Amino acid sequence: MQFMLLFSRQGKLRLQKWYVPLSDKEKKKITRELVQTVLARKPKMCSFLEWRDLKIVYKRYASLYFCCAIEDQDNELITLEIIHRYVELLDKYFGSVCELDIIFNFEKAYFILDEFLLGGEAQETSKKNVLKAIEQADLLQEVRRLCFLKAFRGQKHFAVQVS
Amino acid sequence: MPAVSKGDGMRGLAVFISDIRNCKSKEAEIKRINKELANIRSKFKGDKALDGYSKKKYVCKLLFIFLLGHDIDFGHMEAVNLLSSNKYTEKQIGYLFISVLVNSNSELIRLINNAIKNDLSSRNPTFMCLALHCIANVGSREMAEAFAGEIPRILVAGDTMDSVKQSAALCLLRLYKTSPDLVLMGEWTSRVVHLLNDQHMGVVTAAISLITCLSQKNPDEFKTCVSLAVSRLSRIVSSASTDLQDYTYYFVPAPWLSCKLLRLLQCYPPPEDGAVKGRLVECLETILNKAQEPPKSKKVQHSNAKNAILFEAISLIIHYDSEPNLLVRACNQLGQFLQHRETNLRYLALESMCTLASSEFSHEAVKTHIETVINALKTERDVSVRQRAADLLYAMCDRSNAKQIVAEMLSYLETADYSIREEMVLKVAILAEKYAVDYSWYVDTILNLIRIAGDYVSEEVWYRVIQIVINRDDVQGYAAKTVFEALQAPACHENMVKVGGYILGEFGNLIAGDPRSSPLVQFNLLHSKFHLCSVPTRALLLSAYIKFINLFPETKSTIQEVLRSDSQIRNSDVELQQRAVEYLKLSSIASTDVLATVLEEMPPFPERESSILAKLKKKKGPGAVSVNELEEGKREGGELNGGGERGGDSSRSGALSLLSLLSPSQHPPSSQCLMLHSRAPRMVALRRSHCSSVDLHGFTCLFE
Numbered sequence: 001m002q003f004m005l006l007f008s009r010q011g012k013l014r015l016q017k018w019y020v021p022l023s024d025k026e027k028k029k030i031t032r033e034l035v036q037t038v039l040a041r042k043p044k045m046c047s048f049l050e051w052r053d054l055k056i057v058y059k060r061y062a063s064l065y066f067c068c069a070i071e072d073q074d075n076e077l078i079t080l081e082i083i084h085r086y087v088e089l090l091d092k093y094f095g096s097v098c099e100l101d102i103i104f105n106f107e108k109a110y111f112i113l114d115e116f117l118l119g120g121e122a123q124e125t126s127k128k129n130v131l132k133a134i135e136q137a138d139l140l141q142e143v144r145r146l147c148f149l150k151a152f153r154g155q156k157h158f159a160v161q162v163s
Numbered sequence: 164m165p166a167v168s169k170g171d172g173m174r175g176l177a178v179f180i181s182d183i184r185n186c187k188s189k190e191a192e193i194k195r196i197n198k199e200l201a202n203i204r205s206k207f208k209g210d211k212a213l214d215g216y217s218k219k220k221y222v223c224k225l226l227f228i229f230l231l232g233h234d235i236d237f238g239h240m241e242a243v244n245l246l247s248s249n250k251y252t253e254k255q256i257g258y259l260f261i262s263v264l265v266n267s268n269s270e271l272i273r274l275i276n277n278a279i280k281n282d283l284s285s286r287n288p289t290f291m292c293l294a295l296h297c298i299a300n301v302g303s304r305e306m307a308e309a310f311a312g313e314i315p316r317i318l319v320a321g322d323t324m325d326s327v328k329q330s331a332a333l334c335l336l337r338l339y340k341t342s343p344d345l346v347l348m349g350e351w352t353s354r355v356v357h358l359l360n361d362q363h364m365g366v367v368t369a370a371i372s373l374i375t376c377l378s379q380k381n382p383d384e385f386k387t388c389v390s391l392a393v394s395r396l397s398r399i400v401s402s403a404s405t406d407l408q409d410y411t412y413y414f415v416p417a418p419w420l421s422c423k424l425l426r427l428l429q430c431y432p433p434p435e436d437g438a439v440k441g442r443l444v445e446c447l448e449t450i451l452n453k454a455q456e457p458p459k460s461k462k463v464q465h466s467n468a469k470n471a472i473l474f475e476a477i478s479l480i481i482h483y484d485s486e487p488n489l490l491v492r493a494c495n496q497l498g499q500f501l502q503h504r505e506t507n508l509r510y511l512a513l514e515s516m517c518t519l520a521s522s523e524f525s526h527e528a529v530k531t532h533i534e535t536v537i538n539a540l541k542t543e544r545d546v547s548v549r550q551r552a553a554d555l556l557y558a559m560c561d562r563s564n565a566k567q568i569v570a571e572m573l574s575y576l577e578t579a580d581y582s583i584r585e586e587m588v589l590k591v592a593i594l595a596e597k598y599a600v601d602y603s604w605y606v607d608t609i610l611n612l613i614r615i616a617g618d619y620v621s622e623e624v625w626y627r628v629i630q631i632v633i634n635r636d637d638v639q640g641y642a643a644k645t646v647f648e649a650l651q652a653p654a655c656h657e658n659m660v661k662v663g664g665y666i667l668g669e670f671g672n673l674i675a676g677d678p679r680s681s682p683l684v685q686f687n688l689l690h691s692k693f694h695l696c697s698v699p700t701r702a703l704l705l706s707a708y709i710k711f712i713n714l715f716p717e718t719k720s721t722i723q724e725v726l727r728s729d730s731q732i733r734n735s736d737v738e739l740q741q742r743a744v745e746y747l748k749l750s751s752i753a754s755t756d757v758l759a760t761v762l763e764e765m766p767p768f769p770e771r772e773s774s775i776l777a778k779l780k781k782k783k784g785p786g787a788v789s790v791n792e793l794e795e796g797k798r799e800g801g802e803l804n805g806g807g808e809r810g811g812d813s814s815r816s817g818a819l820s821l822l823s824l825l826s827p828s829q830h831p832p833s834s835q836c837l838m839l840h841s842r843a844p845r846m847v848a849l850r851r852s853h854c855s856s857v858d859l860h861g862f863t864c865l866f867e
Binding site: 013016019021028044045046047048049050073075076077078080081082084085103104106107110111114118119121122123124125126127128129133136137140 | 177180184223226227230232250251252255256259289292295296299300302303326329330332333334336337340341364365368369372409410412417418419420422426464467468470471474475506507509510511544545547548550
């Protein structure tokens, strides 16, 4: 995988993971163009498209688009399932995850991603093992229970297909 | 679940993010961000040393601001400081910051590498993983220099924990990709291959990506992996869905690992060992069989995982290209997918069939699906799928179906997306030339291309049609007639004028007998387009005009009138002016013999590689055009000269030799004249049309 982008329907970038070295300027350009291209696609279209010399695999979960760029010889369908597995992990961790979770806990989204994919390749495909690793890390945290409740209105859960 | 920050909270961060989200405008956002940046800057500079928690919070805020799209030029030092904290979360944030905001300051790099080294040797697996993740995320050359020796050791050491091994494998992969020269093969390589047998599936999953990449660059060193991969694959494919426990994904056993194993096998030719090969073929057959079984789950994840393996298996079968039975089965399976309800599967089937089409074993089988593919081209709503259908038609084209396919592609071109037109044009041009039995069909096709998608017809395409017409006597008359008719259209494309101008200039005489296409009619037709054309086209037309003077002396005065007009001889463009002046002079001074010699019919072009194929390859990248095609392109060039009896050592660099011939310093004018006569006509024929920017100074001198 060359990179993964998560963005909202308004084109706001919520997560960007780059697995190839690129300058900041190039990253911004790619993001701009690709987000535009994907947002222009209609709902019934297929999840794959050719863009520059890459294959793009994308899927929408509620208000968030998950978009991966893979190389010519990579397998599209398994990439779709990589996306799904990542959503499952987020969902398990946050409990019925929604876009706001990723906005307010963006660093966690990156940590979870790193446990699952490293260098653009899947390193652990057992859901249990990945979650165990993250929970262990959480336990190592200093426990400062600042419980604060903020009511966030009506955010749809996006992992509706999770079994 | 409400979006509460988990774990330790970092309340200040959550508040800040809220503030940003509540900003009503871009200006408000920037204002809030600047306020925060000023705050953080003062805290970092402050007298009091910040505690770990605060540092972490501010570094995280900076990271957030950066990810929003703003530039951050400080905070690296604080982030690096966090690396040496004993608290995991502080380390974690520190590592995240430096892997996202990569800094090339050498002092910072030194400190970072130090921190990583400490974590790697800490024997704490969680810390080790953090460090390895960082190296994998950054993958810089400095890190490669520092750690490329250490990581293979960690990877194969007996006491390394599984989770660390996984991270080490992929970390090494990243380093190998970015700095292959720094990752040296050693005794670790044989032990890495044996990771394929590890009992921890996660370790195998990670290791196999590394092995695949290494095998591509050092196939011999890693070839023992083939039999190990086959056994592993065989065990997975034949396992019940409960065997692999958490590695089963929606009733599919280890789909990611299966796909990776199949990918690894594509780095090597079919196994030589009979037993291994037998096992593998059995495996592939099982996978193909499973595709026909009823699904164990209605969920799309189940079918995606299952089909992912199926498609990868088909890729392997195509790569081997040696088992006719499997190839035909694969083709049939894809044929079924071509009509599947799910768009994704139709897309992938079309894509996969393209590669199948080039195998001699399955080419015929692929052709049987032509009607389905044509239907897809016409009716699919998704442009990506239509494009795949077009690609497949191109791949399955051969002599038997060329006319049908070219016709379909032409009609598709009329409504195709602009972004794909140029490629389509190139493909149609290639097919038309390759499979032309009847060259008048070829000429028609190219002219149709110009008519339908003139803007996207590149130079290579129309040069080619002219080359072919020049070289084939049998099609010259037809070409002249067709191009003449095409030019009658009120709005004809400029490329059509170029082609028309050239062909009529060379072969207008073949249709001049008919009063509807008499010389003057032809000239007026061309000239009526003159003012609508760009400079290069007008230059070409001027050359056509002088050729007309030679072919049709009765047009001389009319054409000279045009050449003499101010808009030509005083034209602001140098090339046009020069041509007008010189052609005018040539037509008035030269005798009919000399004129005929200078404007002799173009000799045939020599054989050479099709530039159209080269252009398509450049457009699509190396994979697009098979080696076969390029080779054939070279051979096909020979057919270029099929029609005519003209041999001739026509030199394409004629322009240059002409110049050297005519350079005034070498020869006095009169002897040049003689030399002009004594040479074989073709050598000296003025190839103006092909020289766009040749300095004709020498030529002018001749006629002063």
